[in-house]
Amino acid sequence: MTTEKTCKDCEPGSKRPAPNPGPRCATHWREEKKRRKQAAHEKRVQNVYGLGEGDYDVIYKGQDGRCAICQRATGASRKLSVDHNHKTGEVRGLLCRVCNNLLGHARDSTEFFDRAKQYLINPPARQILEKK
Template sequence: MPEKPCKDCPPGSKRPAPNPGPRCATHHREEKKRRKAAAHETRAQKTYGLGPGDYDRLYALQGGRCPICLRATGKTRRLSIDHDHATGDVRGLLCRPCNTLLGHARDELEFFKRAYRYLKFPPARRLDDP
């Protein structure tokens, strides 16, 4: 039984369409990417109260980077939506490690003060003190 033509290719195209739709491999990849983006947009709106396109605008506002480490761009793994657990207010987009760090800190400023003191004055330096 001959395969059906890809529903997104131009009429008369001879490309095989073995994927659901039916779609050729190229159009199947594009459709999966579109659906994934739509699902993320819906989740961002329902879970965090962002408006349509707010994630992308926030991403651009941050310069396309995690504002804490300045390394992660979200190209490989989308940046996480960081929010205040007490109020539910969205603060920004963070990479997974930075978001986890804030989660362990429980949004307490004292945690970061202690971390700063630890890095500035490591206890191991005092081993050499008489």
């Protein structure tokens, strides 16, 4: 005799099968996985970056839910990275992966960005090809 488990989060008397841990139905298991993932992220940013509870969300909302540099990425498919000063540990803001990698490549050098700006304004290929 097989007894089917019922979801512990559904209304009493619900006939929804609960094959997932808990036991939970598919809908409530999806919600539980999402809750666990958010809790793990919260714990990680607290432990690694020293942020307080809810600080990530406060910064995210303060940046209007966008990468602080490119202003395009929203973190919808991949959470924005916590950018911090590696020397002082100070959290500077939230960045998309591309912008965070760019800062990492620059090693916090403002000269890098000055050169990049000049490169965009006056590309070397333009001058080289004019002399040709």
